[in-house]
Amino acid sequence: MRIAPLLALVLVSTTGCAAFREDSATASGKVGVAAAFYPLAFVAQEVGGDHVAVTNLTQAGKEPHDLELDIKTTADVADAELVLVEHGFQPTVDDAVAQVATGDVLDVADVVDLEGDDPHFWQDPARMATLTEAVADELADLDPDHADTFRANADRLVGELRDLDGAYADGLRGCERDTIVVSHDAFGYLAKYGLQIEGIAGLSPEAEPTPADLARLQDLIRSDGITTVFSERLVSPRLTAQLAKDMGITTEVLDPIEGLSDETSQEDYLSLMRENLAALEQANGCPA
Known part of the structure; x- marks a missing residue:
């Protein structure tokens, strides 16, 4: 479902209840934030704390690559005082921002x-x-009265993120192997820690590998002594399970943290990143 057929209805809906929304926003005293997908929503909530109302446009358990906006989520974009997006990642969000965002x-x-x-x-x-x-x-x-709180929250989170960055650098140093095979190319930024990432599919999890791609991965698994093929939670493990079965090796989860699921609803970005680190250390024979 693309944005254009919804635009007129969304504009009528948001205009008709504008006074109610303004009163509600004033009463809550919170900055309305629409975040395109989970990592953006996580940052907004951690920084904003009690002074923001964050809406994640990508529902829990859904793949953000596949997002199609309905009337409600399009209206969320129109209503938000701040919209957090990554242009090019979710075309329907880009369309909504261009057509209805007012914040x-x-x-x-x-x-x-x-x-x-x-x-x-x-x-x-x-x-x-x-x-x-x-x-x-x-x-x-947007909310100067709480600027000190936002910056204090940001300083705390930045400190945690720097600690996490250091943990990855230390944990992935001196490992027996430095190549990982993953379900799709969602982990390229881990190359900064010396990892070589090989995706079964491309940047989109829907991409299908060719027979030549699979043959190359099989040769790589043999030559590098790879013990684990990594699957993920929000897409089917079909390809990873079959490759691991064919090669007689194991599968483990490496979460791309594009969104939370029922299984990870009590987790957050920081805890999932640390779980990923532990899985990488185990698979690659990193020193304890």
Whole structure:
């Protein structure tokens, strides 16, 4: 479902209840934030705390690559005082922002140094720290009365992200292997820690590998002594399970943290990143 057929209805809906929304926003005293997908929502909530109302446009358990906006989520974009997006990652969100957003828009691509066409920047905690500081600046502009709180929250989160960055650098140093095979190319930013990432599928989890791709991965698994093929939670493990079965090796989960699921509903970005680190250390024979 594309945005254009919904636009007129959304505009009528948001105009008709504008007075109610204004009264509600005033009563709550919170900055309304619409975040395109989970890592952006996580940063907004951590920085904003009790002074923001964050809406994640991608429902829990859904793949953000596949997002199609309905009337409600399009209206969420229109209503938000701050919209957090990553241009090019979710075309329907880009369309909605261009057509209905009335608040401030922060595009990750404008503040974070992205690697080519790879949108999965949040696999690098240092880049998440850069986003954190940018979100704090945006919220401080929108709600100056709580600017000190936003910046204090951002400082705390930046400290945690820097600790996480250090943990990855230390934990993945001196390992027996440095190559990982993953379900799709969502982990390229981990290359900063010396990892070589080989995806069964491409940047989108829907991409299908060719027979030549699979043959190359099989040769790589044999030559590098790879023990584990990594699957993920929000997409089918069909390809990873079959490759691991064919090669007689194991499968484990490496979460791309594009969103939470029922299984990870009590987790957050930081805890999932640490679980991923433990899985990588185990698979690659890293020193304890």
